[in-house]
Amino acid sequence: MTERTGLRQLKKERTREAIAGAAIRLFLAKGFDQVSITEIAAAAEVSRRTLFAYFPTKEDLALYRFADHESEAARIVRARPAGQDPLEALREALLAALERRDPNTGLNDVPETRAFFRMIIDTESLAARLTRYLARGVDALAEALREAGADPLEARLRAAQVLAVQHELAFMNHSALLAGSSADDRYPEAVRAAERAFALLRHGTAAGR
Amino acid sequence: MTERTGLRQLKKERTREAIAGAAIRLFLAKGFDQVSITEIAAAAEVSRRTLFAYFPTKEDLALYRFADHESEAARIVRARPAGQDPLEALREALLAALERRDPNTGLNDVPETRAFFRMIIDTESLAARLTRYLARGVDALAEALREAGADPLEARLRAAQVLAVQHELAFMNHSALLAGSSADDRYPEAVRAAERAFALLRHGTAAGR
DNA sequence: TCGAGTGCTGCACCGAGTGCAAAAGTGCAC
DNA sequence: GTGCACTTTTGCACTCGGTGCAGCACTCGA
Structure with a gap:
């Protein structure tokens, strides 16, 4: 289950890291409510839609x-x-x-x-x-x-x-x-x-x- | 503070009751998530904007x-x-x-x-x-x-x-x-x-x- | 009756979150 | 390597909660 074929899994983890990292950086810099999902997605270089595939709500982005x-x-x-x-x-x-x-x-x-x-x-x-x-x-x-x-x-x-x-x-x-x-x-x-x-x-x- | 001039105050209370009543009725009938603010406002015969003047969030409508x-x-x-x-x-x-x-x-x-x-x-x-x-x-x-x-x-x-x-x-x-x-x-x-x-x-x- | 508040409304707008279908990327068998 | 199946990503259009604003209506007190 956890063990998907190598590259896929790796990239997913990277993406997840990128999103979470960008989110936390922005949150700490500007405050949770002052950062929009769109902004985070842009910073992590993924689409808004993809972001929601990894973190179902904005709160999860901070609290996962x-x-x-x-x-x-x-x-x-x-x-x-x-x-x-x-x-x-x-x-x-x-x-x-x-x-x-x-x-x-x-x-x-x-x-x-x-x-x-x-x-x-x-x-x-x-x-x-x-x-x-x-x-x-x-x-x-x-x-x-x-x-x-x-x-x-x-x-x-x-x-x-x-x-x-x-x-x-x-x-x-x-x-x-x-x-x-x-x-x-x-x-x-x-x-x-x-x-x-x-x-x-x-x-x-x-x-x- | 609480004691506004009679008629105004009375109407406000009525409106508040009407909104809260409509909300709870709808919530119980269909479930919280299945009722939209617009629907409640319509049922209470006020504008959406007015509703938010009385209850700042949808949750308040249920929990006030x-x-x-x-x-x-x-x-x-x-x-x-x-x-x-x-x-x-x-x-x-x-x-x-x-x-x-x-x-x-x-x-x-x-x-x-x-x-x-x-x-x-x-x-x-x-x-x-x-x-x-x-x-x-x-x-x-x-x-x-x-x-x-x-x-x-x-x-x-x-x-x-x-x-x-x-x-x-x-x-x-x-x-x-x-x-x-x-x-x-x-x-x-x-x-x-x-x-x-x-x-x-x-x-x-x-x-x- | 008039003027000042106060409340109500509609409208345009923002941001979170979802459904969908097309497009791109990856894994695997041959 | 090529082709095919399967995931993942993406863009788009949409819903819904919530806000700012400006104009209108009503109520109150003088």
């Missing part, structure tokens, strides 16, 4: 990377060491992501990455689309938790909580960077926030205060 | 009711009896909402309401828009929790968790109704689910299992 990550949390739970608590696996994964300054944690201060993040946040249609991915991530995580033995109700509730919290953490980190911190400045606080978040998930409000 | 509800949770926290825990106030409010079969709980089996709910869920653009309202609700609730004395970090995390959970509960109730239950059939289970959800919020996983 996230589409793959949507079930990341589910994957982490499935790949956890035998006997480990799913929540603990997610916690460790988040801490590791923070440490490596994973863009998805909001804790990456490479200017391009930060600008990209910002663009998403203050472009309605992109933010909306992103939260849709999040919703699908909830489904996936809930499924993984069920496999791990949680009952269906609790699986969904937990999944929703965890992802909502991770999303907030990323948003808060990003805000801190926008306010002027470097990723390294922010790092210790980001870790503390993450730890508190997971403590909250594990022990609830009752224990926390 | 929700826009007001977006800060409902925040309101509940602010209006709680002195000394009561915010989470407890939210819990009680949810149980009360379930009891009165509030549409927002997903536990309302009036056919129109159910169809409406369903339309939102399986229309991408509507679902996306709705979760945006949810996000703004998180901001509002976090603010209210801060006023109630929570520290900013915890306020945001809690707010995100609570609303994510309520959203899931509503979704699950709606699913149960779609699967054939009546609201009354589902009610006891809905209450149990809500109780467990709040127990989870209060005590975390640790205590729960």
Whole structure:
């Protein structure tokens, strides 16, 4: 399926790269809403029609990377060491992501990455689309938790909580960077926030205060 | 501000009603995507241009009711009896909402309401828009929790968790109704689910299992 | 009754997205 | 290499949501 005959496949990948590259470059330079599909197609040297064959909507042009990550949390739970608590696996994964300054944690201060993040946040249609991915991530995580033995109700509730919290953490980190911190400045606080978040998930409000 | 001179104001409200009414009727009859703005305008006997003066986007035509509800949770926290825990106030409010079969709980089996709910869920653009309202609700609730004395970090995390959970509960109730239950059939289970959800919020996983 | 707002309308326009059929490019068998 | 089948690309015409603008109609208050 994935393995078409060589040249065809190669060219398709090139074209896809060209389109996505042109799109992101233009978006970052002028802002999502200030760039038209026609403009992107021209920059990538393909027809408008071809562009739509690769990316069905304008939003996909900016967010296709996230589409793959949507079930990341589910994957982490499935790949956890035998006997480990799913929540603990997610916690460790988040801490590791923070440490490596994973863009998805909001804790990456490479200017391009930060600008990209910002663009998403203050472009309605992109933010909306992103939260849709999040919703699908909830489904996936809930499924993984069920496999791990949680009952269906609790699986969904937990999944929703965890992802909502991770999303907030990323948003808060990003805000801190926008306010002027470097990723390294922010790092210790980001870790503390993450730890508190997971403590909250594990022990609830009752224990926390 | 709200109080324009009588006749003008009255007519505006009538027009607004006419537009919204026509829109919802058509949406329920044919599905959101199968109805064009032009069609709605014709049905409401106004020009397309006028329609857009009242509802800036097609989605607003379906969801404007929700826009007001977006800060409902925040309101509940602010209006709680002195000394009561915010989470407890939210819990009680949810149980009360379930009891009165509030549409927002997903536990309302009036056919129109159910169809409406369903339309939102399986229309991408509507679902996306709705979760945006949810996000703004998180901001509002976090603010209210801060006023109630929570520290900013915890306020945001809690707010995100609570609303994510309520959203899931509503979704699950709606699913149960779609699967054939009546609201009354589902009610006891809905209450149990809500109780467990709040127990989870209060005590975390640790205590729960 | 008149003038100033305010709202409504039509029109021309933009950008996203789709269906279709022709044209160009690629893979493969001979 | 040639021919043929199969993909991909392209251009075009069209639909639909949404906006800017300018003129018209109505309402209000003096």
